[in-house]
Amino acid sequence: MKPTNTNNPDYFHKVVDCQWACPAHTDVPEYIRKIAQGDFTDAYIQNRESNVFPGILGRVCDRPCEPACRRARTNETPVAICRLKRVAADHRDSDISDRLPLIPSKKNGKKIALIGAGCASLTVANDLMPVGYECTVFEALAEPGGLMRTNIPSFRLPEKVLNEEIAYITDMGIDLRLNHPINSMKELLAEGYDAVFVGTGAPKGKELSLPGREEGNANIHIGISWLESVAFEHTKSIGKHVLIIGVGNTAMDCCRTSLRLGADSVKVMARKPRDFFKASDWELEDAEEENVEIVVNHSPKEFVIEDGRLVGMIFKQVEYDIEHGRIVNQLTTGEIMVPCDDVILAIGQDNAFPWIERDIGMEFDRWDVPVVDETTFESTLPGVFFGGDAAFGPKNIIWAVEHGHQAAISIHRHCQDEDLHDRLPVLMNLGSRKMGMHEWSYSNDFDPAARRQMQHVELSQRFKDLTTEVELGFTAEQAQQEVERCLNCDIQTVFTDAECIECDACLDICPTQCLTMTPNGDIGNILEKLKAPRINHDQPLFISAELKQTKRIMVKDENLCIHCGLCAERCPTAAWDMQKSLFEFPRAATFSS
Amino acid sequence: MSFIRKPKIDLPSERQNEIGLLKRDYEGGLSTLCAGCGHDSITAAIVQAFWELSIPPEKVIKLSGIGCSSKTPAYFMSGAHGFNSVHGRMPSVATGAQAGNRDLICIGVSGDGDSLSIGFGQFGHAVRRNLNMLYIIENNGVYGLTKGQFSAAADKGSRAKRGDINQWKNIDPVSTAISMGSSFVARSFSGDREQLVTLLKAGIMHPGCAILDVVSPCVTFNNHLGSTKSYTYTRDHYHPASQTDFVPHANEIRASYEEGESIIVELHDGSKLLLKKTDSGYDATNRSSVMRYLEQQRARGEVVTGLLYINAELPEMHKIYRTSETAMKDLEYEQLNPGSEALAKLQAGMR
Numbered sequence: 031m032k033p034t035n036t037n038n039p040d041y042f043h044k045v046v047d048c049q050w051a052c053p054a055h056t057d058v059p060e061y062i063r064k065i066a067q068g069d070f071t072d073a074y075i076q077n078r079e080s081n082v083f084p085g086i087l088g089r090v091c092d093r094p095c096e097p098a099c100r101r102a103r104t105n106e107t108p109v110a111i112c113r114l115k116r117v118a119a120d121h122r123d124s125d126i127s128d129r130l131p132l133i134p135s136k137k138n139g140k141k142i143a144l145i146g147a148g149c150a151s152l153t154v155a156n157d158l159m160p161v162g163y164e165c166t167v168f169e170a171l172a173e174p175g176g177l178m179r180t181n182i183p184s185f186r187l188p189e190k191v192l193n194e195e196i197a198y199i200t201d202m203g204i205d206l207r208l209n210h211p212i213n214s215m216k217e218l219l220a221e222g223y224d225a226v227f228v229g230t231g232a233p234k235g236k237e238l239s240l241p242g243r244e245e246g247n248a249n250i251h252i253g254i255s256w257l258e259s260v261a262f263e264h265t266k267s268i269g270k271h272v273l274i275i276g277v278g279n280t281a282m283d284c285c286r287t288s289l290r291l292g293a294d295s296v297k298v299m300a301r302k303p304r305d306f307f308k309a310s311d312w313e314l315e316d317a318e319e320e321n322v323e324i325v326v327n328h329s330p331k332e333f334v335i336e337d338g339r340l341v342g343m344i345f346k347q348v349e350y351d352i353e354h355g356r357i358v359n360q361l362t363t364g365e366i367m368v369p370c371d372d373v374i375l376a377i378g379q380d381n382a383f384p385w386i387e388r389d390i391g392m393e394f395d396r397w398d399v400p401v402v403d404e405t406t407f408e409s410t411l412p413g414v415f416f417g418g419d420a421a422f423g424p425k426n427i428i429w430a431v432e433h434g435h436q437a438a439i440s441i442h443r444h445c446q447d448e449d450l451h452d453r454l455p456v457l458m459n460l461g462s463r464k465m466g467m468h469e470w471s472y473s474n475d476f477d478p479a480a481r482r483q484m485q486h487v488e489l490s491q492r493f494k495d496l497t498t499e500v501e502l503g504f505t506a507e508q509a510q511q512e513v514e515r516c517l518n519c520d521i522q523t524v525f526t527d528a529e530c531i532e533c534d535a536c537l538d539i540c541p542t543q544c545l546t547m548t549p550n551g552d553i554g555n556i557l558e559k560l561k562a563p564r565i566n567h568d569q570p571l572f573i574s575a576e577l578k579q580t581k582r583i584m585v586k587d588e589n590l591c592i593h594c595g596l597c598a599e600r601c602p603t604a605a606w607d608m609q610k611s612l613f614e615f616p617r618a619a620t621f622s623s
Numbered sequence: 624m625s626f627i628r629k630p631k632i633d634l635p636s637e638r639q640n641e642i643g644l645l646k647r648d649y650e651g652g653l654s655t656l657c658a659g660c661g662h663d664s665i666t667a668a669i670v671q672a673f674w675e676l677s678i679p680p681e682k683v684i685k686l687s688g689i690g691c692s693s694k695t696p697a698y699f700m701s702g703a704h705g706f707n708s709v710h711g712r713m714p715s716v717a718t719g720a721q722a723g724n725r726d727l728i729c730i731g732v733s734g735d736g737d738s739l740s741i742g743f744g745q746f747g748h749a750v751r752r753n754l755n756m757l758y759i760i761e762n763n764g765v766y767g768l769t770k771g772q773f774s775a776a777a778d779k780g781s782r783a784k785r786g787d788i789n790q791w792k793n794i795d796p797v798s799t800a801i802s803m804g805s806s807f808v809a810r811s812f813s814g815d816r817e818q819l820v821t822l823l824k825a826g827i828m829h830p831g832c833a834i835l836d837v838v839s840p841c842v843t844f845n846n847h848l849g850s851t852k853s854y855t856y857t858r859d860h861y862h863p864a865s866q867t868d869f870v871p872h873a874n875e876i877r878a879s880y881e882e883g884e885s886i887i888v889e890l891h892d893g894s895k896l897l898l899k900k901t902d903s904g905y906d907a908t909n910r911s912s913v914m915r916y917l918e919q920q921r922a923r924g925e926v927v928t929g930l931l932y933i934n935a936e937l938p939e940m941h942k943i944y945r946t947s948e949t950a951m952k953d954l955e956y957e958q959l960n961p962g963s964e965a966l967a968k969l970q971a972g973m974r
Contacts, residue, residue, distance in 0.1 A: 104632050104633065105633045105635070468625055468626045468658075469626070474627065475627040475630075476627075476630030476632070478630070478631075531659065531842075531846070531854045531855075532814060532854060532858075533659040533660075533661065533664060533813075533814065533840070533842065533854060534664045534667070534813070534814065534816060535658060535659045535660070535663055535664065537667075538663060538664060538666070538667035539625065539629055539663075541629045541630045541631070541632050542632050542634060543634065543636075562634060562636045562637075563636050565635060565636065579854065579855060579858045580858060590634070592630070592632060594627070594630060596625050596627070596629060599625035599626065599627075599658065600625055600658045600659065600663070601658060601659065602657065602658045602659025602660075602842040603659070
């Protein structure tokens with residue numbers, strides 16, 4: 031086998047599983063270390079550079095980082111990465127104005143129109159304002175925030191946090207036009223903007239066309255529209271018995287909001303078994319903690335109307351044959367009528383672009399959504415860009431933020447008449463963390479502590495109003511223990527083959543047997559020789575050049591390493607060193623510096 | 624050394640041995656030896672050998688004298704009995720422990736200073752009595768603990784770290800042990816894990832005094848150009864005289880081998896040692912030819928390794944002394960101390 035090329039930033043980036051999994055590539059271990067040192071403001075700012083909304087995301091992020099966390103591979107639960115982000119946001123200095131990007135007073139003369147004041151558009155503006163662009167944001171509603179404001183209930187995301195983080199961007203000098211829906215793309219284009227960004231989300235909740243739908247309309251609600259109506263206080267109550275159709279994260283918000291608007295019993299009706307739910311585990315847990323009943327294997331058949339009023343729903347009871355996690359057959363075993371006062375449909379959402387004329391030269395695909403380039407986020411009409419849920423359908427906030435970063439680069443390239451596909455590479459810097467003979471500037475001692483449990487407001491206090499935040503955040507003690515659970519995956523084990531004297535010290539001290547020295551051969555030979563078998567082939571395998579004395583090679587299975595640094599501590603020649611990997615991801619500003 | 628303890632991580636792939644123990648159950652305390660010390664490597668090999676043999680740690684006594692080498696019993700098998708004795712006096716204490724409880728598996732860890740200088744006499748008598756133990760000499764050619772003076776094992780003409788040339792002829796524990804009538808003599812290298820583990824297993828199971836001289840480079844004081852005990856020198860002059868396979872009693876010998884090119888030695892518990900000759904004509908059971916061979920190779924400057932001499936038939940200490948088959952600690956008080964009447968009778972018989 032040829033030696034691994036660790037100069038490619040992807041190699042070490044992949045080792046930092048959380049950062050690799052995060053769409054915006056937040057440097058998680060670094061901010062956790064900053065929290066550990068009490069530098070909450072630094073941790074916050076560092077988060078903000080990647081994910082723009084740390085306070086918001088620290089509460090409601092979909093957290094792709096946590097399932098990826100290395101900690102979970104030592105037979106434990108992942109580090110509470112998301113909630114630590116909230117710790118940074120909660121405890122930072124209240125005034126961070128001197129840490130925010132400087133906005134030049136002299137503009138570059140380019141005007142950008144952004145449609146929708148949601149997370150995608152705000153990220154684009156956040157990236158372009160410091161470069162000198164003039165950004166105009168058009169928002170149909172009376173307040174900015176998009177889905178973050180309308181679809182996420184305030185008992186999960188307090189308005190104060192939302193307003194504060196949105197204001198950091200709108201205060202950059204954006205021309206924010208509220209109550210200003212865009213009804214014609216053609217007219218907007220005629221206004222002569224240098225580029226247009228569409229960040230209108232996926233605003234159309236899916237319909238369930240069953241018998242009785244129209245007759246019962248007064249008590250049948252579309253989930254996201256209903257949540258929006260609640261957020262703007264148009265809807266203030268709901269019936270005693272509520273059925274939620276669907277088990278996505280919107281369904282979880284709907285059922286918990288219902289409880290706060292006066293519902294006594296809320297049932298979430300699921301068509302399939304639990305393994306097929308779309309909602310995140312933690313959102314399901316939070317709903318169940320509030321005594322929401324989740325009913326599986328019930329497929330909606332019709333709405334029951336009596337005297338012109340909804341009184342219940344009939345469901346088909348279904349049994350499934352499941353093989354290897356896939357449904358291979360289903361059988362209806364019966365029917366049941368479930369009485370209710372209201373039904374909320376939360377079965378998905380679509381993007382909708384009725385306001386974009388089809389004759390302006392923009393190509394639409396067979397689902398009637400614009401064709402968007404996956405790298406540049408440009409539509410087939412040059413100068414018009416899409417991001418967030420508007421680009422490729424419903425995802426989540428953190429993806430919308432990353433789309434915003436990438437679209438901002440494209441808009442900048444477009445306005446400078448540069449090739450949109452000519453993008454800068456990710457840069458990597460490695461710096462040793464050796465402090466003394468056996469001292470490292472990171473906490474390398476493995477802490478077997480279990481994940482800290484988030485404290486919640488007591489159930490008796492929770493339903494009094496809509497705005498009581500359920501999660502209390504970590505206490506100082508909890509945060510202090512939770513940060514120590516981070517394995518510091520960004521402190522990389524860097525091997526210099528020319529220094530190795532083959533004393534075996536690293537192999538013997540490694541607590542996970544992730545190192546092996548073996549004669550070189552093909553991949554099959556090498557895998558056979560590994561001290562601990564390779565169980566995760568998605569994780570990188572490091573292979574060194576042939577060693578001086580015996581011509582053997584050093585092999586490291588990155589899957590198992592816990593970054594304790596003992597190999598480097600026991601290495602007499604510093605052939606192993608612990609080095610911090612710092613990745614620099616290009617942003618719009620990178621291209622202009 | 625390192626400053627944090629090796630964390631205990633549950634690995635999905637970790638295997639248990641026949642008695643349900645993990646390899647980490649055979650580990651010991653945090654090593655305070657220099658990073659890269661050969662001794663730590665030997666410690667890891669000992670852990671592996673005992674784990675593979677499925678020996679319960681509480682059935683083992685580990686003994687040592689003084690020196691870097693003699694610190695190492697603290698770094699393996701925390702669950703075993705242990706005695707860190709006086710400089711060079713490990714064999715005496717081992718003899719006492721063996722006399723008191725012959726059921727314990729006895730492993731002595733000593734160094735070139737401990738065994739070839741201050742404890743040279745003790746070493747000789749352990750060999751002569753064929754004390755049933757594995758006697759490891761972690762041999763680095765220097766006094767590491769006192770900053771790198773030549774030990775008695777340093778080769779004549781080798782160079783110290785500060786530049787001095789050694790003028791004294793070395794004491795070779797291998798040829799010394801053979802000439803004193805040892806029943807098992809082997810040499811290995813801390814950097815050859817595979818061979819070392821096999822020889823450790825053979826030595827543990829050998830019914831008698833198994834002398835295992837292990838070249839174990841001192842990274843701090845004896846791993847430079849001009850040293851004859853460095854990683855580089857040892858690898859450059861490495862010469863395995865035989866290849867040993869240890870076959871536990873339950874298993875059959877499956878490996879095919881050329882007739883006349885291999886010797887099978889059966890140990891008392893039914894386990895077997897399969898010695899494959901790598902140098903043709905080398906016979907590890909023929910004492911005089913072994914001595915001749917070692918002298919020949921020494922003149923060539925080779926570091927000869929492998930199981931160099933074995934005689935599994937030589938009676939060990941308990942057999943020579945015709946002591947009780949039952950370990951002394953298991954005898955009833957009345958048997959150990961039959962009373963004044965029995966003493967009087969014994970004395971009367973001697974008058």
